Amino acid sequence: MQQAAESQKMTWRLGSWWNGQAYEGTLACLHAAEVAILALAQPVRAWTRIDAVLALAGPLCQKDPRLALVEQLKQKNKPQDNRVPWAVAALLEAAYAVQEERAVRSRNFRNRLIRAGSVLTLLLVVTVVVAWRNAGAIPVCTSGCPGRADSGLREVGLVMLLGMLGAATHVVGRLQKMGGSWNPYNLPFYQELIKLPIGALTAVIGLLLVDTEWLPMIEAPESWRDVMACAVVFGLAQIALTRTIDQRAEKILASEPDAEEAKQLEKVPDNRVQRAPEFGT
Known part of the structure; x- marks a missing residue:
């Protein structure tokens, strides 16, 4: 004590x-x-x-x-x-x-989310710097850029922001359904927080891929308003990428382990307990 x-x-x-x-x-x-x-x-x-x-x-x-x-x-x-x-x-x-x-597994997963979020944030910073130094290097809009032909820092930054807003829409919807949790490391907070930089990146990448052989079914937006709408949609599309994160976090946050986790935890008591009591007869 x-x-x-x-x-x-x-x-x-x-x-x-x-x-x-x-x-x-x-x-x-x-x-x-x-x-x-x-x-x-x-x-x-x-x-x-x-x-x-x-x-x-x-x-x-x-x-x-x-x-x-x-x-x-x-x-x-x-x-x-x-x-x-x-x-x-x-x-x-x-x-x-x-x-x-x-609890240890929960902390390790939280730390992995923090490391991944830091890397994603660094990629966002690099993307912003490239757009600032080289106008048109990241063509998020072609014919729909407001007042200019090439996309620069302003356009790329707004696309990222709108992508985050799209991801935040999904986060808010999940927070309304999320109840209390025993988790001591605020894992749900980091689970949802990492979706914001992912939404910004999916917005930029999605607009780069429209009307190409990778996304031939989606035509390139013709106006800036269409670009903004696509950015929000692509930001919301991060759901497909973060589904695995949500599934793993839900298993950790569950009050009782599922069958798969219970099988993994079978040997834990013998490995962690240093001296087990001797039973009397």
Whole structure:
């Protein structure tokens, strides 16, 4: 408990925020303290926690032998059994190990989104610089540029902005459907934030590909108003590219792991728990 308090008092630093040291360290210490208290409790007192531990560990440790042992003890209905505290504590430790692993996976996915978003933002900056230094190098409009023949910084910048607006339309719609989440790393925020630079890039790329052999079914816009409309549509089209991100985030944010993730987490308790209690006979 003292270690948890010290971890909680840790001053904010970029490294601890990126590595999750403060949150994950505090969580691990609190879990270890609760497991130790339960292991040292009297059998009757540990028996009162058996249903809560089974409800917590059931979805996480479906094939764990510790779950089978606790279920067996419950069926025998012997609260005075000396094995109850150790068995329940071991199962709780395994369930907490899976919870901590899911938190680590959530942080790693958040960090990947941040890195990807940084790279996309850098690409946007490079695109803006190219459009500023070389007018017409990025022809987002041909005959529809307002007041000029070649597209420059103004046209490319507006296309990017409209692409972001198109992506933001999708983000707002998802936020209305999104409820509360257990996630401690604000994963939904980064999940939606990365769609804005993706929308800007898809708007630019889409306008470059119209009326070519890559997109022959879409004619080149003839007016600036058509260019703006295409930019919004192409920005909204980032849905196709971010669908995989949404699916992965939904699995992480789910209160219980799905079948595929549960299979991946089967070995986590044995790998993360450093010393498992010995069951009495």
